[in-house]
Amino acid sequence: MADTLALLAESFKNMGVARAYGTPVNVGGEEIVPVALVSFAFGGGMEAEEGASGGGGGGFVVPLGVYRTVNGEPVFRPNTIATLVCLVPLVTAAGAALRKAVRAARK
Secondary structure (H helix, E strand, O other): HHHHHHHHHOOOOOEEEHHOOOOOOOOOOEEEEEEEEEEEEEEEEEEEOOOOOOEEEEEEEEEEEEEEEOOOEEEEEEEEEHHHHHHHHHHHHHHHHHEEEEEEHOO
16 A cells, blocks of 8 residues: 555656646747646545555646736736636536525525
């Protein structure tokens, strides 16, 4: 089991800020830095009687936008489609809460 945990820890060492902020890219003479939402998780388990163990993990990356230089100042330009997709759960939860609040106020 210790080997499995060490292997998982090794594979996730390079996750973090390096993944959220990409390598600067020069496009049309302008340097841009891609920005993303990075999420990952992993788990493992062991059966006491059999001595068998296993584990797994996964993750996702959502491109949020880029930082670009405008008049010498860094400016964040959001990815509109990704922003809208990320807002769907928030709007759904707000709508459900509002509906419950209106129903409670009517009683």
